[in-house]
Amino acid sequence: MRQALEPDPRDNENDPSGGGGGSGGGGQVDPELMRRLAELRLLRAREQAIRSQTEAIEDTRTPGQPLTPEQQEQLAELAREQAETQQQTDAVRQALRRYRSLAQRVGQAGEAMEEARQGLERGISGEPTQEAESRAILRLTEALRMTQRIAQQQQQPSRRIAGSQNQGNRPGQMQANQNSMGMSPAPRSTPRGPGSDQAQLGAGGSGLNRHFGLDPRDINALRQGVREKIPADWQDLIQRYYSTLSRWQQRR
Structure with missing residues (x-):
């Protein structure tokens, strides 16, 4: 998780005209962002389960033979599951629309889910359907990383303010502070601003x-x-x- 939280400009492409949203507020993380982060993790786990079941059905099929009634029922159930997952993914996309690049990535996951749903409804359990499911998982993973990095960047303003305030609180002791820091690591500072x-x-x-x-x-x-x-x-x-x-x- 530590590696996933490291900043990456490619994963934080918020539109300056408002697509980023929630990046102000003096270092506060947007609660909506954290709610959707949890949902994205669960949606990805659900999509991974759908792909695993699709692959299992494909492995049990007899080459050149039609689906058995049981396999048809299993694929129909997976198609319904995929449709529900897609609907929930679209709800997350709409909730994140203030973060344009992030919402776009979630939307791409939903598009891949739609392709997978159509394949499942046609009784296709092989590569075309599994490829679409894998693409949905990849897009959700990218969206998760973007969400984590945006949240980390929203924290950074308060850290910078805390550092500048601590330096300015005791201007007459700057040299003493520097000497102290040279001998041992300085403890993490706490912001002294109002509230x-x-x-x-x-x-x-x-x-x-x-x-x-x-x-x-x-x-x-x-x-x-x-x-x-x-x-x-x-x-x-x-x-x-x-x-x-x-x-x-x-x-x-």
Whole structure:
């Protein structure tokens, strides 16, 4: 995950006229971006499962022979599953439309899913259908990396401000600070601007407050969105994702 979070200009092509969106706010990560990041991970896992099942059906087919009734039923079920996954992917694309390049990448995943759905409905379990499914997985993976990098870049302004504030707080002790830094690594600084303590610690010192700079209102919006907008069977995966991300941030 650390490598995936490293900035890459090619994966952060937000339109300056508004396609980027959410990049301001003094280092706060857009809660909508984090919600959709969790959904993209789950959509990719679902598409990977569809491709695996398509490949399994292809492996059981007898060359030159028509599909068995059981295989026809399996492909029909996969086609329905693919249609549902495509619909959810399109919903994520619309939610991310303020991030133009990111929404475009998610849209490309949806287009590949449509090709796969058509192949499944025609009873094609071989290369054309599997290729479309693989392309959808690739586009979702690219969208995930773009989302992670955009979120990291949204954090950076607060870090730069924190550094400049700490340097300016004690101008008469600059030389002493430099000597101290030469002897041992300086501890990570905390921003001293208005409301920074609340932004850094938040209620109960939650990982989201400390690591994403979200204020309590944004935290509540994020939690409410997770509870209300994401299917119940996704809750555990999403919570595990946030827990993993928080632990990674603490190790940095």
